[in-house]
Amino acid sequence: MNKVIMIGNLTRDPEAGATQSGVAYCRFSIAVNRRFSKDEEQIADFFNVTSWRGLAETCSKHLKKGKKVCVIGSIQTHQYEAQDGSKRTSYDIIADDVEFLSSSTSKTAGDKVDGANNGELKPVDTDDLPF
Numbered sequence: 134m135n136k137v138i139m140i141g142n143l144t145r146d147p148e149a150g151a152t153q154s155g156v157a158y159c160r161f162s163i164a165v166n167r168r169f170s171k172d173e174e175q176i177a178d179f180f181n182v183t184s185w186r187g188l189a190e191t192c193s194k195h196l197k198k199g200k201k202v203c204v205i206g207s208i209q210t211h212q213y214e215a216q217d218g219s220k221r222t223s224y225d226i227i228a229d230d231v232e233f234l235s236s237s238t239s240k241t242a243g244d245k246v247d248g249a250n251n252g253e254l255k256p257v258d259t260d261d262l263p264f
Contacts, residue, residue: 135207137226140234141165143200144179149193159189161196163204182206184228192231203232 141163148160164177182204184192196202206228215221 136205137208138203138205139163139165139180139226140201140203141177141180143196143198143202146198147193147196149189157186157189157193159184159192159196161192163202180204180224180226182226182228182231184231188228188231192228195233196231199235201234203234204228205230205232 144162144164146161149157150159151157160181160183162179162181164179167176167178169175204226206226209225209227211223211225213221213223
């Protein structure tokens with residue numbers, strides 16, 4: 134089984150396009166933090182992600198550099214020859230699903246959560262509930 138789930142932040146704005154036959158794609162890269170011990174510095178791994186068709190259109194429309202996403206998909210390997218003649222392998226994530234974990238609008242600490250009540254919770258009278 135080839136299945137991967139990664140949570141990370143976009144390192145650049147997505148690049149959208151279409152194949153010659155008109156199939157939409159969207160490419161972006163994410164930085165995924167590794168777990169670390171108390172004495173170690175945090176390290177990130179970088180992964181290229183490609184989404185296709187409707188998912189690609191949604192990603193290109195809503196994602197921006199810095200946004201946090203969860204990518205669910207599979208790993209594909211590509212082998213190629215570099216300009217110096219050496220053989221290289223690249224690893225890409227082909228997204229089956231992308232969950233947007235950042236809010237659609239960036240909020241600062243002073244922003245209102247809800248315009249009606251400024252984000253304050255109010256108690257609910259359970260006697261009024263129908264169940």
